[in-house]
């Protein structure tokens with residue numbers, strides 16, 4: 001058997017990813033018992049955590065990696081500074097890796113944090129060793145190379161990291177509390193906690209959770225991970241619709257990044273927020289349910305009859321969805337048409353209501369059938 005040599009360790013990364021957590025779990029409790037943290041120290045820790053986590057999610061991920069919306073200069077500058085504070089590499093490196101992750105998801109060699117290489121590799125292992133064997137070529141982030149903020153952050157990354165992680169917490173602590181107290185919580189502990197919350201999206205969100213939109217890759221939707229990452233846990237949706245500025249698409253889905261970006265759009269700080277159409281989303285979900293229902297039906301007695309039943313219901317539901325979506329477009333157009341007679345408008349409205357009712361009916365019938373399959 002050929003001996004597989006391990007890729008060489010990267011010393012700076014070992015320091016940040018291994019030594020810092022050790023320092024955090026020893027120094028923070030030691031300081032808590034020997035000196036004690038004030039409420040101000042804790043509030044700074046939380047504030048730094050919220051700002052940096054949001055900057056990774058809204059900036060590094062949805063803005064730069066996926067171009068899911070446009071943002072005002074001030075917003076981009078803010079995300080560049082505070083995303084850099086998470087010490088997850090520069091925007092350019094992060095986005096390049098992330099675009100490869102989506103393009104080659106689960107591929108052992110080409111997905112930089114491939115979940116098929118196990119929890120540890122996708123969580124941290126990929127960063128600690130030089131698996132690439134050389135610098136990134138940035139050929140998949142040419143658009144970002146043209147962005148002056150991205151390039152400014154790339155050039156002054158180390159300075160930014162040192163100022164935001166060390167100098168600023170020390171200064172805030174020195175002015176309003178104790179320098180070491182704020183540094184340990186807003187600098188050190190916050191950094192380690194945010195690291196692992198973010199890394200969970202590459203590891204756990206490819207292992208643990210549901211797959212409502214696709215089982216073509218290992219990504220999962222997971223509410224707990226969404227809570228820890230301000231909305232990034234709806235990862236199965238995200239891998240199906242990566243250009244969408246939302247990850248949790250229902251209004252009640254816990255996706256604070258989406259809420260902030262929406263509020264920003266009302267005051268002109270963000271614009272051109274991209275969304276997948278409702279039809280695309282509904283079709284993806286239905287197709288997944290259809291695949292599962294067929295798999296279940298194939299194992300039942302009278303499998304052929306059940307399969308036929310599933311196929312028929314699926315086809316009918318699909319037609320109802322498409323008719324409704326097409327008509328919805330027409331109806332919106334007609335609303336803009338001033339010349340349209342009132343009667344004609346009323347007819348269109350009624351037709352739209354009928355189609356919507358049909359979608360509801362087909363959905364109920366579909367759920368009834370899938371419930372029957374599960375009960376047999």
Ligand SMILES: [Zn+2]
Pocket residue numbers: 101201202206219235239
């Ligand atoms: Zn992923």
Ligand SMILES: [Zn+2]
Pocket residue numbers: 061065066098102238242
């Ligand atoms: Zn992504």
